[in-house]
Structure formats: structure tokens, C-alpha cells
Amino acid sequence: MKPDAIQLDAQGRLHHFLTIEGLKPALLTEILDTAESFASVGGQTVKKVPLLRGKTIVNLFFEPSTRTRTTFELAAKRLSADVLNIAVSTSSASKGESLLDTLHNLQAMQCDMFVVRHSASGAARFIADHVAPHVSVINAGDGCHAHPTQAMLDMFTIRRHKPDFGALSVAIVGDILHSRVARSQIHALTTLGVPEVRVIAPRTLIPKDIETLGVRVYHDLRAGLRDVDVVMMLRLQRERMQGAFLPSEREYFHLYGLTEERLSVAKPDAIVMHPGPINRGVEIASGVADGARSVILQQVTHGTAVRMAIMALALRPGPEV
Amino acid sequence: MKPDAIQLDAQGRLHHFLTIEGLKPALLTEILDTAESFASVGGQTVKKVPLLRGKTIVNLFFEPSTRTRTTFELAAKRLSADVLNIAVSTSSASKGESLLDTLHNLQAMQCDMFVVRHSASGAARFIADHVAPHVSVINAGDGCHAHPTQAMLDMFTIRRHKPDFGALSVAIVGDILHSRVARSQIHALTTLGVPEVRVIAPRTLIPKDIETLGVRVYHDLRAGLRDVDVVMMLRLQRERMQGAFLPSEREYFHLYGLTEERLSVAKPDAIVMHPGPINRGVEIASGVADGARSVILQQVTHGTAVRMAIMALALRPGPEV
Amino acid sequence: MKPDAIQLDAQGRLHHFLTIEGLKPALLTEILDTAESFASVGGQTVKKVPLLRGKTIVNLFFEPSTRTRTTFELAAKRLSADVLNIAVSTSSASKGESLLDTLHNLQAMQCDMFVVRHSASGAARFIADHVAPHVSVINAGDGCHAHPTQAMLDMFTIRRHKPDFGALSVAIVGDILHSRVARSQIHALTTLGVPEVRVIAPRTLIPKDIETLGVRVYHDLRAGLRDVDVVMMLRLQRERMQGAFLPSEREYFHLYGLTEERLSVAKPDAIVMHPGPINRGVEIASGVADGARSVILQQVTHGTAVRMAIMALALRPGPEV
Numbered sequence: 001m002k003p004d005a006i007q008l009d010a011q012g013r014l015h016h017f018l019t020i021e022g023l024k025p026a027l028l029t030e031i032l033d034t035a036e037s038f039a040s041v042g043g044q045t046v047k048k049v050p051l052l053r054g055k056t057i058v059n060l061f062f063e064p065s066t067r068t069r070t071t072f073e074l075a076a077k078r079l080s081a082d083v084l085n086i087a088v089s090t091s092s093a094s095k096g097e098s099l100l101d102t103l104h105n106l107q108a109m110q111c112d113m114f115v116v117r118h119s120a121s122g123a124a125r126f127i128a129d130h131v132a133p134h135v136s137v138i139n140a141g142d143g144c145h146a147h148p149t150q151a152m153l154d155m156f157t158i159r160r161h162k163p164d165f166g167a168l169s170v171a172i173v174g175d176i177l178h179s180r181v182a183r184s185q186i187h188a189l190t191t192l193g194v195p196e197v198r199v200i201a202p203r204t205l206i207p208k209d210i211e212t213l214g215v216r217v218y219h220d221l222r223a224g225l226r227d228v229d230v231v232m233m234l235r236l237q238r239e240r241m242q243g244a245f246l247p248s249e250r251e252y253f254h255l256y257g258l259t260e261e262r263l264s265v266a267k268p269d270a271i272v273m274h275p276g277p278i279n280r281g282v283e284i285a286s287g288v289a290d291g292a293r294s295v296i297l298q299q300v301t302h303g304t305a306v307r308m309a310i311m312a313l314a315l316r317p318g319p320e321v
Numbered sequence: 322m323k324p325d326a327i328q329l330d331a332q333g334r335l336h337h338f339l340t341i342e343g344l345k346p347a348l349l350t351e352i353l354d355t356a357e358s359f360a361s362v363g364g365q366t367v368k369k370v371p372l373l374r375g376k377t378i379v380n381l382f383f384e385p386s387t388r389t390r391t392t393f394e395l396a397a398k399r400l401s402a403d404v405l406n407i408a409v410s411t412s413s414a415s416k417g418e419s420l421l422d423t424l425h426n427l428q429a430m431q432c433d434m435f436v437v438r439h440s441a442s443g444a445a446r447f448i449a450d451h452v453a454p455h456v457s458v459i460n461a462g463d464g465c466h467a468h469p470t471q472a473m474l475d476m477f478t479i480r481r482h483k484p485d486f487g488a489l490s491v492a493i494v495g496d497i498l499h500s501r502v503a504r505s506q507i508h509a510l511t512t513l514g515v516p517e518v519r520v521i522a523p524r525t526l527i528p529k530d531i532e533t534l535g536v537r538v539y540h541d542l543r544a545g546l547r548d549v550d551v552v553m554m555l556r557l558q559r560e561r562m563q564g565a566f567l568p569s570e571r572e573y574f575h576l577y578g579l580t581e582e583r584l585s586v587a588k589p590d591a592i593v594m595h596p597g598p599i600n601r602g603v604e605i606a607s608g609v610a611d612g613a614r615s616v617i618l619q620q621v622t623h624g625t626a627v628r629m630a631i632m633a634l635a636l637r638p639g640p641e642v
Numbered sequence: 643m644k645p646d647a648i649q650l651d652a653q654g655r656l657h658h659f660l661t662i663e664g665l666k667p668a669l670l671t672e673i674l675d676t677a678e679s680f681a682s683v684g685g686q687t688v689k690k691v692p693l694l695r696g697k698t699i700v701n702l703f704f705e706p707s708t709r710t711r712t713t714f715e716l717a718a719k720r721l722s723a724d725v726l727n728i729a730v731s732t733s734s735a736s737k738g739e740s741l742l743d744t745l746h747n748l749q750a751m752q753c754d755m756f757v758v759r760h761s762a763s764g765a766a767r768f769i770a771d772h773v774a775p776h777v778s779v780i781n782a783g784d785g786c787h788a789h790p791t792q793a794m795l796d797m798f799t800i801r802r803h804k805p806d807f808g809a810l811s812v813a814i815v816g817d818i819l820h821s822r823v824a825r826s827q828i829h830a831l832t833t834l835g836v837p838e839v840r841v842i843a844p845r846t847l848i849p850k851d852i853e854t855l856g857v858r859v860y861h862d863l864r865a866g867l868r869d870v871d872v873v874m875m876l877r878l879q880r881e882r883m884q885g886a887f888l889p890s891e892r893e894y895f896h897l898y899g900l901t902e903e904r905l906s907v908a909k910p911d912a913i914v915m916h917p918g919p920i921n922r923g924v925e926i927a928s929g930v931a932d933g934a935r936s937v938i939l940q941q942v943t944h945g946t947a948v949r950m951a952i953m954a955l956a957l958r959p960g961p962e963v
Contacts, residue, residue, distance in 0.1 A: 042752035045959065046696030048724075054367030056395065067747070070726055074698065074751055077724045082369075082398045084391055101599055105388070108621035109395055110363035278743055300750035317366065375688030377716065403690075403719045405712055422920060426709070429942035430716055431684035638687065 006128055014313045016128045016137045019146040020187035028155065028191055034309035035156050035302070041078060042304055051312050052081035056111045060127075061140075062088045062118040067277065068140050071300075072115045075307035084111070100130055107132045112315055114138070121145035121180075136314040144178050150275050151184035153306040154232065155192060157299045161271050162229055165189075169196040171224050171266075172215075173256060174234025174283055175205045181275050182234055190214045200224035202256070204246070221256050226265045233258055233274040236283045249282050258284045260291065271295045327449055335634045337449045339460045340467040341508035349476065349512055355630035356477050356623070362399060363625055372633050373402035377432045381448075382461075383409045383439040388598065389461050392621075393436045396628035405432070421451055428453045433636055435459070442466035442501075457635040465499050471596050472505035474627040475553065476513060478620045482592050483550055486510075490517035492545050492587075493536075494577060495555030495604055498526045502596050503555055511535045521545035523576070525567070542577050547586045554579055554595040557604045570603050580606045584614070592616045648770055656955045658770045658779045661788040662829035670797065670833055676951035677798050677944070683720060684946055693954050694723035698753045702769075703782075704730045704760040709919065710782050713942075714757045717949035726753070742772055749774045754957055756780070763787035763822075778956040786820050792917050793826035795948040796874065797834060799941045803913050804871055807831075811838040813866050813908075814857075815898060816876030816925055819847045823917050824876055832856045842866035844898070846888070863898050868907045875900055875916040878925045891924050900926045902933065913937045 007023065009015040014027060041047055057076040059069050069085060076083045088102065106114070113136045116124045121143030128137040141147040155165075162168055170189055176182045176199045189197045190213065199210060200218040210217060218224030225231060236252065246252055263272065272284075272294045280286045289296060328344065330336040335348060362368055378397040380390050390406060397404045409423065427435070434457045437445045442464030449458040462468045476486075483489055491510055497503045497520045510518045511534065520531060521539040531538060539545030546552060557573065567573055584593065593605075593615045601607045610617060649665065651657040656669060683689055699718040701711050711727060718725045730744065748756070755778045758766045763785030770779040783789045804810055812831055818824045818841045831839045832855065841852060842860040852859060860866030867873060878894065888894055905914065914926075914936045922928045931938060 044696070047698060047752060048696040054365070054369040056368065056398075066728060070728065070748075071751065073726060074724075074753075077698075082395075084394060086387060086391065098601070101597070104618055105597060105621050106391075108618040109392065109625055110368060110622065111395075276743070276747060280740070297746055297750040300747050301752065304751055375686070375690040377689060377719075403716075405715060407708060407712065419922070422918070425939055426918060426942050427712075429939040430713065430946055431689060431943065432716075 006125070013316070014310070016124075016139075017148055017310050017314060018124045018128055018137065018139045020148045020151055020184050020191060021146070023187075023191060025191050025193065028152070028188060031152055031306065031309050031313065032156050032159060034313060035152075035305040038078075038305040038308040038312075039302065041308070042301065048078050048080055050080045052076070052079040052315055055079075055081040055113070055315055056109070057081045057083050057113045057115065057311065058106055058111045059083065059085045059140075060088060060106070060114045060116050061086070062116070062123065065117055065141070068117060071303050072138075072140060072307055075304050075311060078304065079308055079311060081112075081311070099127075103127060103131060107135050111135065113311065115140050116142070118142050138310060138314065141180055143180065144183070145180050146184045147180040147275075148184045148188075149303075149307055149310060150181050151188040152310065153299055153303040154185055154273060154275070155188050156302045156306050157273065157295055158230055158271070160298070160302070161295065165192040165194050168194045168230060169198070169228045169267075170194055170230040170232060171198040171200055171218075171228045172232045172234065173200040173221065173224070173258065175236055176201045176210065176234070177205045177207050178237060179234050185232060186213050186215055196228075198224050198228065200256070202246070221258075221262055222265055225262060228266045229270055231258065231263065231266060231270055231272045233272065233284050235275060235277065236279055238279070238282075249279075253282055257282065258288050260285065260287055263288060263293065269293075273299060276300065327446070334637070335631070337445075337458045337460075338469055338631050338635060339445050339449055339458065341469045341472055341505050341512060342467070344508075344512060346512050346514065349473070349509060352473055352627065352630050352634065353477050353480060355634055356473075356626040359399075359626040359629040359633075360623065362629070363622065369399050369401055371401045373397070373400040373636055376400075376402040376434070376636055377430075378402045378404050378434045378436065378632065379427055379432045380404065380406045380461075381409060381427070381435045381437050382407070383437070383444065386438055386462070389438060392624050393459075393461060393628055396625050396632060399625065400629055400632060402433075402632070420448075424448060424452060428456050432456065434632065436461050437463070439463050459631060459635065462501055464501065465504070466501050467505045468501040468596075469505045469509075470624075470628055470631060471502050472509040473631065474620055474624040475506055475594060475596070476509050477623045477627050478594065478616055479551055479592070481619070481623070482616065486513040486515050489515045489551060490519070490549045490588075491515055491551040491553065492519040492521055492539075492549045493553045493555065494521040494542065494545070494579065496526045496557055497522045497531065497555070498528050499558060500555050506553060507534050507536055517549075519545050519549065521577070523567070542579075542583055543586055546583060549587045550591055552579065552584065552587060552591060552593045554593065554605050556596060556598065557600055559600070559603075570600075574603055578602070578604055578606060579609050581608055581612065584609060590614075594620060597621065648767070655958070656952070658766075659790055659952050659956060660766050660770055660779065660781045662790045662793055662826050662833060663788075665829075665833060667833050667835065670794070670830060673794055673948065673951050673955065674798050674801060676955055677794075677948040680720075680947040680950040680954075681944065683950070684943065690720050690722055692722045694718070694721035694957055697721075697723040697755070697957055698751075699723045699725050699755045699757065699953065700748055700753045701725065701727045701782075702730060702748070702756045702758050703728070704758070704765065707759055707783070710759060713945050714780075714782060714949055717946050717953060720946065721950055721953060723754075723953070741769075745769060745773060749777050753777065755953065757782050758784070760784050780952060780956065783822055785822065786825070787822050788826045789822040789917075790826045790830075791945070791949055791952060792823050793830040794952065795941055795945040796827055796915060796917070797830050798944045798948050799915065799937055800872055800913070802940070802944070803937065807834040807836050810836045810872060811840070811870045811909075812836055812872040812874060813840040813842055813860075813870045814874045814876065815842045815863065815866070815900065817847045817878055818843045818852065818876070819849050820879060821876050827874060828855050828857055838870075840866050840870065842898070844888070863900075863904055864907055867904060870908045871912055873900065873905065873908060873912060873914045875914065875926050877917060877919065878921055880921070880924075891921075895924055899924065900930050902927065902929055905930060905935070911935075915941060918942065 117140040124139035197215045438461040444463045445460035518536045759782040766781035839857045
């Protein structure tokens with residue numbers, strides 16, 4: 001089965017959202033266009049639409065993330081869905097119930113969607129492989145594999161500033177090796193037709209054969225940023241510092257931290273992005289994060305609209321539901 | 322006061338739901354019939370009814386149970402009630418506030434229902450004895466005493482498959498001694514007129530004088546299962562293994578684990594039930610749990626409808642509310 | 643900037659609610675009058691009004707308090723708002739995100755109100771200084787500084803029993819030094835025109851220069867309670883016992899615990915108040931807490947109406963929103 005096959009229903013419409021890999025450009029564009037229609041909801045006096053009233057959405061978090069859980073909870077509530085938050089580490093898992101039994105129980109309760117966060121790559125796919133046909137699974141981050149809703153809100157934010165993906169040069173900077181965000185961003189950018197996608201990182205933080213994804217590798221920050229339209233910074237996972245992957249934070253910032261001076265080689269109207277939370281002074285200088293070219297908080301705002309769009313599309317009424 | 326007196330209002334209608342013991346058959350049947358009317362809600366596009374809109378239901382959990390809390394939260398939300406989840410161990414209890422002060426505060430906030438889970442037998446009754454007249458208490462499991470909503474969803478599931486309680490032979494298998502589920506099941510089955518209720522367990526896990534509840538005791542699984550219509554397995558509390566109650570898990574499964582082979586002595590159309598979460602390979606073989614005669618996931622589905630019915634009946638408008 | 647300036651919008655209407663200090667009597671009266679209109683909602687069959695439907699209210703708790711969180715969650719839900727509960731200690735704060743980044747992210751998600759609880763005095767004000775204009779901040783207790791919603795529900799309760807603030811004598815008893823409640827009560831009482839506000843405590847628990855707030859200091863309980871209309875007990879923070887502030891609990895009760903006998907010197911129709919949770923037998927005898935003159939549970943009931951009023955006023959539509 002192709003990586004995208006499980007994500008689509010018989011009519012080729014979105015059913016699960018697990019990875020960008022293999023999805024068609026038209027489907028990504030449909031998500032972005034749907035998100036545009038929700039983007040105004042957040043600014044209204046009544047920030048709700050009744051689209052998913054009576055649906056039950058379960059935040060199934062196997063690793064804690066208040067931040068991500070909150071964004072999905074907010075999106076679901078603005079669609080008028082009911083939300084159950086389940087932190088699995090504190091649930092029946094400790095009573096020895098298997099993951100599949102937990103899933104089968106939740107879907108027996110006629111829940112409609114699982115938003116899954118897990119530390120293991122492939123967990124969301126595994127769950128999608130085993131749920132009943134009426135349940136949609138959204139990947140909210142699985143190990144080092146994918147974080148597709150983050151990538152889509154990034155695409156939404158880029159399109160707001162640079163509508164023509166076909167004319168862009170984009171650099172992704174940081175720990176590419178361990179980043180589920182980077183992997184999803186690369187698939188989204190190349191699918192949407194961005195002709196130049198660069199990854200910039202020390203050799204220890206670049207996966208082997210990354211070029212097969214259609215990107216160009218840079219180890220020098222200045223060279224990689226030259227003339228790009230978009231700079232996508234990654235969060236540095238500080239725990240990587242423990243191992244042999246990285247020198248000190250200070251050394252990392254010295255080589256790969258984004259400063260105003262370094263950003264000056266990018267296009268004059270380049271935008272700066274970051275998935276948050278920011279390590280100020282580690283991967284990005286505070287002045288850049290808060291500066292005129294930063295669209296970091298716009299990413300957060302757009303995140304609600306994009307997640308609403310993905311939830312609404314996956315749960316839209318149709319012949320298969 | 323008879324055990325049921327506190328549960329009914331002056332008109333004999335359900336007010337608290339603490340134990341099956343002492344309730345009349347007509348009242349249990351009313352719960353089952355009301356649950357039938359809710360059973361279709363879960364399958365609708367909009368899985369909500371506005372029956373308890375504006376009511377406040379508090380999940381007051383003195384011992385953690387994500388699973389049970391979730392089922393009540395879901396039932397309450399599908400009735401359009403507002404839900405407050407309070408884990409008492411992490412609340413003012415640690416500031417030295419007494420249980421009664423906590424209760425009085427919550428009812429002063431004009432909450433309408435407490436769903437109570439507690440490790441001490443009698444806790445739900447104690448709370449019902451002390452709340453204001455406008456507050457209903459639902460027992461979501463108290464120590465080894467009772468778990469009446471579980472028993473009612475079991476009865477609902479049985480009735481769906483075997484509509485005539487008066488013609489049934491039912492076996493309950495496992496740790497009868499420590500099981501609040503078993504106690505509530507026995508009361509429900511005998512109240513609804515099941516002529517043959519058997520309990521099957523090693524001698525160390527059978528309460529003394531259990532026959533006074535109207536059951537027949539078996540220590541041999543094969544003998545006890547012969548010709549029954551319904552097999553109700555209990556969850557083995559693994560912590561009982563520590564004490565002198567039980568040999569090893571392997572030994573337990575060898576003697577009391579439900580396998581296809583052992584099930585073969587039951588009626589050909591016998592159904593297999595389990596309150597979950599399952600210990601696969603301890604009290605039940607995986608093949609049986611997932612097999613054609615298992616109705617375990619149906620129990621979960623029916624649990625929402627039955628809990629909706631109990632909540633709706635207890636909070637129905639009336640002269641006393 | 644005067645302490646109240648940040649709390650009001652350009653039209654002089656409530657925007658943030660951080661402290662009573664500096665607020666005009668008319669504004670406090672507006673809160674009390676608005677709360678009267680909500681006080682009946684809790685007694686209705688449908689305990690909800692649609693006033694804040696579609697608004698997003700975030701409980702942002704930097705120190706845990708199930709009790710206080712619950713009261714705000716309940717008030718928000720009865721106004722039909724969506725509520726997000728965020729315990730910051732368990733969130734991105736542990737990933738090294740700064741407080742301001744957390745705030746900026748939440749407001750980028752178009753949340754409308756932050757209800758803030760923090761162990762540091764001034765935290766709510768700091769947050770109000772840094773949020774976007776569309777976000778209202780409610781102080782749910784900051785260190786030893788202020789707890790203004792508690793003070794307002796106290797005023798509401800007093801007015802229900804003693805409508806003329808200008809004729810009252812009120813005593814506040816307990817650990818004045820560390821109490822955010824006492825500070826807010828003193829400002830509320832004096833602003834509303836109470837001519838006699840007394841504070842009663844051992845010397846070690848009275849702040850220096852407290853008289854400048856317009857109160858009279860008593861160290862003797864009997865002398866301080868003589869002829870008062872209202873007795874406002876404070877909760878004794880047991881952790882203060884560790885230090886040099888206090889002798890034993892037994893000794894404290896001997897000198898400052900409120901008993902029926904001591905209360906007898908107050909006016910015959912004096913009411914007794916306590917913000918809860920109560921330490922029975924430490925600052926107050928059980929008989930007094932549960933007695934005919936106690937209005938402690940009325941305070942809890944009124945708390946919902948008063949918090950609804952403050953939320954509704956702060957988020958009312960207007961030129962600046």
C-alpha cells in the first residue's frame with residue numbers, strides 16, 4: 001500500500017491525516033483553501049461554527065504536550081465538537097490494557113476522531129491501521145517521523161505572504177535528523193511545487209540520503225540562507241546535547257543560530273518561521289524572533305484555522321461515513 | 322432504612338444510584354428501556370440530545386480511573402450537560418479540607434450531580450447521606466461494594482441478546498470476593514428474575530455465605546459453565562497475586578482462564594462478557610475475547626446509553642426537584 | 643500610572659480585574675448589581691446564559707488550586723464560553739519557553755481572557771501589562787498581593803445581609819500579613835464606604851503601616867469583635883507554623899479561634915464569613931462554621947454569580963473590543 005492510500009477514502013477524500021508524504025498537491029491545496037474559510041472565525045465575536053456539533057474528538061496523548069493538545073482542543077471546540085482529553089500514561093495502560101484494547105474501547109464509545117501524539121515513529125499509522133472505518137486519525141506528532149498539521153499551518157502561513165509556491169526558495173535550519181517537523185515540511189514544500197528546498201545543519205544532524213527527498217544540503221548557514229524567501233527554523237531539542245550529536249548550546253548558536261546579521265543574506269522580504277516553543281539565544285536570537293520579518297505568532301494563529309480545516313474535511317459527511 | 326430507600330424520591334422515582342440491592346424490577350426495567358431510547362443517539366450524525374443542557378455534573382474521583390471517568394464524561398456531554406472533572410487527591414483535600422466541606426462547597430455552586438468513585442466501600446452512600454436534596458449521587462464504583470452502572474450495562478447487553486431474563490442461566494467467573502462488579506451483577510440478575518446465577522472461583526475468592534444472595538457456587542470451571550447462556554468474566558486484580566489469595570497468573574489461567582475449549586460446554590449460542598480492561602491470557606484467552614461469542618465491545622457501546630439513561634432519570638424534572 | 647488605570651478601558655469600563663485598589667465605588671457597585679442579575683441563573687433548570695458563547699477563556703494556573711479553578715470554570719461554562727485549563731508547571735514551561743512566549747502563543751490563538759493564579763505577587767499585573775489589547779486578565783490570586791474576585795463575592799454576600807455599607811463595622815481576623823484575601827477585602831470595604839474596618843491578629847501577622855489603609859488594629863480578639871456587624875475569618879496557612887510567625891495551632895485557636903462564646907460580643911445579628919477551605923478547630927470552631935450566623939456556603943454560591951459578572955463585564959462588547 002502506498003503511504004497515502006490509507007489516508008484517503010474510496011472517493012479519494014481525506015479520511016486520516018498521518019503524513020504529507022504521498023498526498024496530491026490538490027489535496028494540500030484543498031486543506032489550505034478550507035483553512036482560509038476558517039481563518040476569519042477566530043476574529044469574530046462568536047468564534048464558533050456548528051460544523052462538528054455532536055461529534056466526539058479524543059485527544060489521545062501518549063507523550064505530554066500541553067501546547068499541542070491545547071491547539072487541537074481549541075480547534076475542535078471552535079467547530080462545536082465535544083472533546084475528551086486522555087493522557088494515556090495515566091490511564092488503563094498502567095492497568096495492563098493493551099493499546100489496541102484502549103483503541104477498541106474508545107471507538108466502541110462511538111468517538112469520531114483520535115488526535116494522536118506518540119513518541120514512537122509510526123504510532124499514528126499503526127492506530128489508523130487498526131481503527132474502525134468510522135474513526136479518523138490525525139497525527140499530532142509521532143517520534144521523528146511526521147507532524148503534518150504543523151507542516152500545513154506552515155504552508156498556510158507561507159502562502160499568506162508568498163502566494164506562488166512555484167517561485168520560492170526555502171531553507172530549513174536545524175536538527176533535521178531528529179525533526180518530525182522538518183520531514184513533514186519537506187514533503188509539503190516539494191508537493192506544493194517549491195523548486196528549491198534547502199536543509200542547513202551540521203553533518204551530525206542530517207539524515208543520510210536526505211537528497212532523495214529533493215532537497216539540497218548545506219552545512220554553512222550563510223551559504224544556505226543566501227537569497228531564500230523563507231527561513232524555517234527548527235527547535236533544538238536540548239536533550240540532544242547530551243549525546244555526541246552536538247557541541248554546547250553556545251557553540252551551536254555561534255554556528256547555526258539565526259541573527260539579524262546572518263538573515264541579511266536572505267531576500268529583503270524573507271520571512272522567518274519557527275514551530276515553537278523557541279529557545280531564545282540557542283537556535284534564534286530574540287531580536288529575530290520578535291522582529292519585523294518574523295511570522296512566528298502568525299503561525300500559531302493560523303494553526304487553529306488549519307487544524308479546524310483538517311478536522312472538518314476528515315469528518316465531512318459522505319457516502320463512506 | 323432499607324438499602325434502596327435513600328435512592329428513591331417520595332414518588333418512588335430514581336434520585337441516587339448507589340447500589341442495585343433493594344431496587345424493584347420495574348425500576349431496573351425502566352432504566353433498560355430508557356437506555357434503548359438513547360442507544361441510537363451514538364449512531365446519529367449529531368450524537369447529542371439537549372436533555373440536560375444547563376445541568377452541572379461533577380466527576381468526583383477519589384481514585385483515578387481515566388476509563389470510567391471518560392465514560393461518564395461522554396454520557397454527560399451527549400446529554401448536553403456541563404462536566405467538571407475533579408480528582409480529589411490533588412484538590413483541597415491536600416489542604417486539609419474535609420470531605421464534607423468539599424461536598425458542601427460543590428453543592429453550594431449549584432452542581433446537580435456527583436459521579437463518585439472511591440476506594441472505600443460505602444463512600445457513595447456516605448456522600449448521598451450528606452448532600453442537599455437537589456443533588457443526585459451516582460456510584461461509579463466504591464471499594465469492593467458496588468458498581469451498579471456497570472451491572473446495568475451488562476443487563477442491557479444481555480437483554481439485547483437474550484430478551485427473556487426468566488429463562489437464563491448465567492455464570493460469573495473470577496475473583497468474586499473482591500469484586501464490586503460481581504456483587505452488583507448478582508443483585509441485578511436476581512432482581513430481573515434470572516433463575517440460575519452461578520459464581521465460579523477458587524475457594525479463596527468466594528465470600529462466605531454468598532449463597533444467601535441466591536447464587537450457586539462452583540469451584541470447577543467446566544462444571545460451572547455447563548449449559549449456561551451467559552458467561553460474565555471478572556477482571557483479575559493483579560495486586561491480589563501478592564497475597565495468599567492466588568497462585569501465579571499462569572496457574573490461575575490454567576484453572577480458571579476462559580478458553581474456546583472450556584467455553585464449548587456452555588450453550589452453543591452463549592455470549593461472553595467482561596467489564597474490561599482485559600488481562601489477555603490471565604482470565605481470558607485472546608481468541609475468546611475477540612471471538613464470535615464475545616460481546617465485550619458491545620458492553621462498552623451500551624455503557625454510554627445506559628449511563629445517559631441513569632443520569633437523565635435521576636435528573637428528570639419532577640415535583641421534588 | 644495609577645494602580646487602577648490599566649484595569650479600565652478608554653471609556654472607564656472594566657477591562658482587566660487585577661486588584662480592588664484604586665477602583666471607584668460605582669464600578670464595584672456595577673459588579674455587585676450585575677452579579678444580582680446572574681444570582682438567579684444558578685437556581686434555574688437551565689443554568690446557562692448565552693452571553694459569552696464563542697469566547698475562549700483560559701484558566702492559566704501557575705500554582706495548583708482545583709477549588710479556585712473549578713469556580714472560574716463553572717462561571718465561564720454558565721456563560722457558555724469555551725474553557726481551556728492550563729496548568730503551567732506541566733506545560734511548555736518545562737521545555738524552557740518563557741512566560742511571555744506562552745502568553746503570546748495563547749493570545750495568538752485568539753483567546754479572550756486569561757484567569758491567572760500565581761504564587762508571585764504582581765504576576766497578574768505583569769501579564770496584563772504584556773497581553774494584546776483584546777485580551778482581558780482576571781487575577782485569581784497572586785502571592786500575598788490580591789484576590790479581588792474573592793473580595794467581591796464577600797461584598798456581595800455582605801450586601802445581601804446588610805445592604806447599607808455606610809453603617810457597618812467589619813472585623814477581619816487572622817493572618818493579615820500573608821493574606822491576599824485580606825488586602826483585597828480591606829480595599830473593597832473602604833471603597834464601598836464601610837466606616838469601621840478592623841483587623842485582628844497577633845503582632846507577628848500584621849503588616850507594618852496597615853493603618854494607612856484606613857483600618858484599626860486589634861491584637862485582642864474579644865476587643866476587636868465587640869459590636870461588629872460582620873466577622874471575616876481568614877484561612878490560617880499551616881505552613882506559616884513552620885516559621886517564627888506563629889505558636890502551635892492549639893495556641894492559635896486558644897487566642898484567635900472563633901468560638902460561639904467569643905462571637906457573643908459581636909452584634910446579635912452579626913454574620914460570620916470565611917473564604918475556605920476551613921481549618922476546623924484552628925481558626926474557627928466547627929459549631930460557628932456550621933452555625934446559624936455562618937454565611938460561608940452562601941459565599942460559595944455567590945462566587946459563581948460574582949465571577950460571571952466580572953467575566954461578562956470585562957468581555958462585554960464595546961468600542962475597544
